[in-house]
Amino acid sequence: MYENTTNALGQPIGFPLPDWTGAKRPPKIPIEGRFCRLEPLDPARHAGPLHEAYSEDREGRVWSYLPSGPFETADAYRTWLEGRVTGDDPVCHAIVDRASGLPMGTANYLRIDPQGGSIEVGSITYSPRLQKTAAATEAMYLMMRRAFDELGYRRYEWKCDSLNAASRAAATRLGFTYEGLFRQATVYRGRNRDTAWFSIIDREWPARRAAFEAWLAPSNFDADGRQRQALGALIDAHRS
Numbered sequence: 001m002y003e004n005t006t007n008a009l010g011q012p013i014g015f016p017l018p019d020w021t022g023a024k025r026p027p028k029i030p031i032e033g034r035f036c037r038l039e040p041l042d043p044a045r046h047a048g049p050l051h052e053a054y055s056e057d058r059e060g061r062v063w064s065y066l067p068s069g070p071f072e073t074a075d076a077y078r079t080w081l082e083g084r085v086t087g088d089d090p091v092c093h094a095i096v097d098r099a100s101g102l103p104m105g106t107a108n109y110l111r112i113d114p115q116g117g118s119i120e121v122g123s124i125t126y127s128p129r130l131q132k133t134a135a136a137t138e139a140m141y142l143m144m145r146r147a148f149d150e151l152g153y154r155r156y157e158w159k160c161d162s163l164n165a166a167s168r169a170a171a172t173r174l175g176f177t178y179e180g181l182f183r184q185a186t187v188y189r190g191r192n193r194d195t196a197w198f199s200i201i202d203r204e205w206p207a208r209r210a211a212f213e214a215w216l217a218p219s220n221f222d223a224d225g226r227q228r229q230a231l232g233a234l235i236d237a238h239r240s
Helices: 043-054 074-082 134-150 165-173 205-216 231-239
Strands: 036-040 091-097 103-113 118-126 155-161 177-188 191-201
Touching: 036 134, 043 074, 043 103, 091 134, 103 134, 118 134, 134 155, 134 205, 155 165, 165 177, 165 191, 165 231, 191 205, 205 231
Parallel strands: 118 155
Antiparallel strands: 036 091, 091 103, 103 118, 155 191, 177 191
8 A cells, every 4th residue: 555656668657646735834723632732822812921930941042943032021021922823824733731721832834735745843841840741741741732633633743853852752652753964954054954753643632542542541650659560661662
């Protein structure tokens, strides 16, 4: 089904997609999970509590590999967000903790290409309250699930500064495949960026989905909320 073929001249060509009609654009509606809910980002509602959550990051580490931030005031952050949420790309989400009802981070769909079937997750800003929690992982699963299962994308991308070790490790843990390095891809904050590319494609998604669902299952957490099996181990198990 996925084998490349040749044309009448014997030249190699990609495998045929006779039924491909394109993917859908992401809707601006919530995605519900057990630990978190992803809401369309609303600067009026979300900027204040998000800025408060980010303020716990005293050194501004969350912004180190992003082109903007940190923001000195909630008003400055709100003004910046207002310039981000008006169009169809990116599609911005606030990650809301279900227990507290407070937004604790953001993540966006961007570089959205329905015709080619490719979409990227990016601008991921996790406050200290969200980092290394079940909600942090679930948010990424929910966005993948919408992209593949609801919208029909073939390719789901993750890109980061090659020096961002935490982002590279997160991509690997979440089941992305490293594809290579785009050298001198851009300039931001007055410095060079080599960009590391990762992806998950549609034929890999069923195994990734099974691993995420096994990790997120209540039985995978003890009474203190500690995981019993690591996500990486479950992804490796579902690859075989």
